[in-house]
Amino acid sequence: MAINKQHICRIAFYITFLLMGFNIIAQNEIGNYKVALGVVDYNNHSNIVLRKFIKKGNPFFVIVNPDNLETSVIPSEGITFEPSDWPQITEKFKKTPYIQSLETAKKQSLSTEDSGIVHGYPKEHSITLTIDLCPSHKPLDRVIFSSLINEFKKTEKPVPVGLSITGRFMLTHQDDLLWLEGLVKSGDINITWINHTYNHHFNPKKPVTDNFLLAPNTDVSFEIIGTEIALLQRGLVFSAFFRFPGLVSSPKLIDQVAAFGLIPIGSDAWLAKGQQAQSGSIVLIHGNGNEPVGVKDFINLLHTENDAVMKKQWLLYDLRESVENEFQE
Numbered sequence: 001m002a003i004n005k006q007h008i009c010r011i012a013f014y015i016t017f018l019l020m021g022f023n024i025i026a027q028n029e030i031g032n033y034k035v036a037l038g039v040v041d042y043n044n045h046s047n048i049v050l051r052k053f054i055k056k057g058n059p060f061f062v063i064v065n066p067d068n069l070e071t072s073v074i075p076s077e078g079i080t081f082e083p084s085d086w087p088q089i090t091e092k093f094k095k096t097p098y099i100q101s102l103e104t105a106k107k108q109s110l111s112t113e114d115s116g117i118v119h120g121y122p123k124e125h126s127i128t129l130t131i132d133l134c135p136s137h138k139p140l141d142r143v144i145f146s147s148l149i150n151e152f153k154k155t156e157k158p159v160p161v162g163l164s165i166t167g168r169f170m171l172t173h174q175d176d177l178l179w180l181e182g183l184v185k186s187g188d189i190n191i192t193w194i195n196h197t198y199n200h201h202f203n204p205k206k207p208v209t210d211n212f213l214l215a216p217n218t219d220v221s222f223e224i225i226g227t228e229i230a231l232l233q234r235g236l237v238f239s240a241f242f243r244f245p246g247l248v249s250s251p252k253l254i255d256q257v258a259a260f261g262l263i264p265i266g267s268d269a270w271l272a273k274g275q276q277a278q279s280g281s282i283v284l285i286h287g288n289g290n291e292p293v294g295v296k297d298f299i300n301l302l303h304t305e306n307d308a309v310m311k312k313q314w315l316l317y318d319l320r321e322s323v324e325n326e327f328q329e
């Protein structure tokens with residue numbers, strides 16, 4: 001078996017896990033991490049359990065509220081867990097925005113590029129902003145966030161952003177993550193953490209059909225779960241959304257991702273590719289320092305829409321809210 005960058009990263013992940021273990025064991029270590037599917041009653045509401053794990057010796061569930069797509073980590077002790085499977089869950093919750101968006105994403109899986117949900121509900125002049133944090137040696141493009149906070153300070157606080165995060169970005173951007181967490185704490189931004197895989201394998205010399213998650217020997221399960229654990233270790237809760245690296249997928253991959261309970265989110269406005277943002281667009285820019293054109297376009301867009309922003313005619317939507325509205329009956 002050839003040792004490639006992906007394998008090295010996976011090994012590095014496990015070693016970091018082991019080394020950090022001694023420090024973290026007493027604090028944050030997450031063990032026994034498993035995909036678990038079932039239903040629990042929480043806050044007088046039927047929620048779907050997606051994962052279970054042990055932290056500091058205590059058992060937890062990761063749950064999703066099928067009506068508003070909010071995910072939470074809850075202590076599982078004393079909670080009645082009703083085990084289930086996807087056919088049963090799909091039937092029981094078929095009218096909810098969560099199951100409807102999951103089913104829609106599966107149906108839109110015919111093309112290799114940009115599958116999944118690409119558009120939200122265009123209530124007014126509004127877009128949903130997603131920023132991809134693919135692996136990069138460059139620092140986070142902080143100007144995106146400071147521009148957003150500045151433009152929306154009088155109309156929307158916190159500013160909702162979807163961040164598609166990779167495990168490898170997290171390994172090398174501790175300061176940037178602390179900075180982002182600080183902006184959340186100060187109420188400036190509100191982040192929906194979208195799983196963008198752990199390694200985000202990309203080989204510029206390979207065709208798309210042999211690249212990203214379609215590369216041979218890709219461990220899809222590790223790519224998803226590795227990122228989830230990395231987020232949970234920091235006390236961050238991942239959302240029910242997933243973004244394919246390079247927006248490249250296949251029907252098989254979409255089914256695999258959906259089996260984890262994650263909704264693939266594409267984009268109908270990848271600004272650096274010249275696609276324009278319309279009402280309801282899910283806009284994509286890269287925040288990892290590698291796409292200055294997209295960032296410049298976005299900041300220009302903010303400036304052009306400044307008047308509308310000030311009059312609250314132009315808003316940013318929380319991804320959870322825009323998907324919920326799109327699929328609400």
Ligand SMILES: [Zn+2]
Nearest residue numbers: 132134245246
């Ligand atoms: Zn990416």
